[in-house]
Amino acid sequence: MKKILVPTDFSTQAENALKVAALLAKKHHCEIYLLHILEMPIQQVDPLSSYNNLPEAVYFMKLAHKQFEELKAKAYLKDLKLHETVEFHEIFKGVFHVCKKHDIDLVIMGSNGVSGLREMLIGSNTEKVVRTSETPVLVVKNEHETFKINDFVFASDFKDESKATFEKAIYFANILKAKMHLLMVNTPNKFITSAKSKDRMKTFVEGFGFSNYTINVYNDISIEKGIMNFSQSINADLIGMSTHGRQGISHFFNGSISEDLVNHAKRPVITFRI
Template sequence: MNTIVVPTDLGPETDIALSVAVDLARTYRSTILLLHSVVYPIPMPIYAEATTTTVGRTVEDYQEIEREAKARLEQFAANSQYKNVTIVPTLLTNGQGLIHNVTDAPADLIVMTSEGASGLEEWLVGSNAESIVRFAHCPVLILKKPISHFQPENIVYAIDVDDRLKADRHYPFQMGEHGLRQFLYVLTPTDSRVPEGIRDWVNGYATGKGITEFTCTIRKAKDVPEGIIDYADEVNADLIVLFTHGYKGLRHFLSGSVAEDVLNHTARPVLVMRV
């Protein structure tokens, strides 16, 4: 893992993601890009003759915003707790927005915090984490609260019986001492699959991956995100691993995403991988 991207809005939650990224960077000798995309206010002249004055003032305001943002980025990177790790403060002023810049950045892993979204906000807009997960071309690790030392061992691997999951893939960091071995399938009232078929698929998956010791839990729930979250809470998981198809546009609006629903409503770390 060469490059870890940590997007930030420069808020105090930045250190939640940055500290975990530093843990990983120390292990894998990675470089961290601490990335902030500047948001510029829109100038609003009061009357037509004020346009020239407004433009001049706006340039000065923009420069001050950039200076403050750069100083804040450098302050995060200079934290003594992060010594001996290469952190590159990266200020983006292209006006393309955080999501576009983050998902276009060359990265092996994106680490970020999220407060999630709920209600009307979730339905209409969603969270930044949701959008980044939808468009990212690399794994995304989403954190909700500080973690003193990120070393997940009790990992819930939520699966679907999708043969595309059997493809060889590289996880961005070590998945516990013995790898992934706690599989979860959520069976909803509209799911016609039978438990025997699900277990056969998981057995075949594990065999193909060389996994000899594992558990397969089939949990009944009214919907998949609820089943994943409730099970992870019951076993006190320290990481949930999910896969997403990254649907966009109308297809995403109609079908949604299990991964996005889970990361919006769980308090536990979530690693989202692209199928």
């Protein structure tokens, strides 16, 4: 891991993410890329001109640069290699563009979660990034003085399509020197016996050359609640899982367990796009 991207709106939640990025960057000798998104109203844009020629864009660019300078002066960022970028995109498009351009290894975002009608209608920027990012996304809710990950829950259905994401999860588990707790949640609507579940999980992990893990089957009323309740039972430091990146009407009707976890879990969550 060499490059970490931290999207920021200069809020407390975004700074919580940056503090975690700083802790990881110091430990693993990473560069940090700071990204601020300016979403300019489309009706203000002349199709024949660029954003950079708009008076509003120039003003907000200067304001963002000033905020970047204040942020980079923080003591916890001392001696770190920092880059700043301003993009004129929707948040998920900006993150995608910067990840591709700079070959980013990890995106770290802050979130305070949303709930109820607001969640259903507009979701959150973090949720959009989780749904669409091809780069792993780590979401943190709180400030962390240290970021030591001892126990890492990886929840999955352990079907073949998740093998690529499991390989990414192993990579981060090795970097963090964390024990991985493989978790399959059984629900009343999708019940598989514990014996069959464990057999599937054992078959799934064969060939990865990874041994620092436990196998766990947990029964609950929903997958989301099962992941959170199991993680609480072992006092896990991190929850990880795959996301399918559904969009549009399919996403609305099917929902996304990873996005629900980002909104509702109190622990840090890392997602890997299938």
